Amino acid sequence: MHPTTQQIDDTTRRIRPYVRETPLDYSPYLSQLVGAEVYLKLENMQHTGSFKVRGALNKLLALSAAARAAGVVAASSGNHGAAVAYGATALGCSATIFVPTHASPAKVANMAGYGAEVRHVGEDSLESELFARRYAEERGLAYLSPYNDMDVVTGQGTLGAELRAQLPNLDTVLVTVGGGGLAAGVASYLKAGARPVRLIGCQPAASAVMAESVRAGHIVELPSLSTLSDGSAGGIEPDAITFSMCRDLLDDYLLVSEEAIAAAIRLSLDKLHMLIEGAAGVALAALLQQQEALRGQRVVVILCGANISLAALRGVLAE
Secondary structure, three states, rough: OOOOHHHHHHHHHHOOOOOOOOOOEEEHHHHHHOOOEEEEEEHOOOOOEEOOOHHHHHHHHHOOOHHHHHHHEEEEOOOHHHHHHHHHHHHHOOOOEEEEOOOOOOHHHHHHHOOEEEEEOOHHHHHHHHHHHHHHHHHHHHOOOOOOOHHHHHHHHHHHHHHHHEEEOEEEEEEOOOHHHHHHHHHHHOOOOOOEEEEEEEEEEEOOOHHHHHHHHOOOEEEEEEEEOOHHHOOOOOOOOHHHHHHHOEEEEEEEEEHHHHHHHHHHHHHHHOOHHHHHHHHHHHHHOOOOHHHEEEEEEOOOOOOOOEEEHHHHHHH
């Protein structure tokens, strides 16, 4: 089961006062390099610097006024937390965000800057998620999952609706996959048209839980290795609704190395003159890795966020 195009269209209208319709930019440089028509979906220019506001706002708007007034709880490595904090402030409620101990300081500061109370729990995003869910249940508060919630997935799907309107005849979309909310939402919309689009899920080889789970036929547990793509790193909840959607709707998965992610971030700064975070670098690295297979196509790379810490950026530039 996945959201319908009608549900996503309705959601697009509902969240429009709070969310930007981000540009879809044609890239002459990447098009010449790859031999395809390459477009960049600039979610790095979204409020809070990430696509996550789409799902967070839709979930917050779906709650009752009483539930919002009591305050909400979330878990995040950074971008979802900032989105929840931004949305909660916009709608006049409080938010408590649990983050793993390795969370990017820049992203933690971003969350706090939007008014959230931030608490560190667990070494892995999944640990933070499980703790936050228990914390919310024990106190009767609403828990906003970063991906394991149909309202969140539907909200992320609004990016797919924008893509269809901006470039009706696109062929392939490269999307970074973490918990799978963005990929599942976008694929739900783009696969439903008269002209289905090829969806390629992109992950860092250091944290490829969804790709390995799809390969195994069930959600697997893997150690979380260090990755520049901290926004997509970590485990997946055992009952994640996104697993079946990513399994059924995505056409392929590509894994990229840390070196390739770093090179993509540098290329974006040098040639595209745009700041992107590691998770966005994953999709861009996958494009560069698949030049032959994508030749002659209309390709969209979703640049899902811009929130990279100065320390991480210095490391990337020093390589």
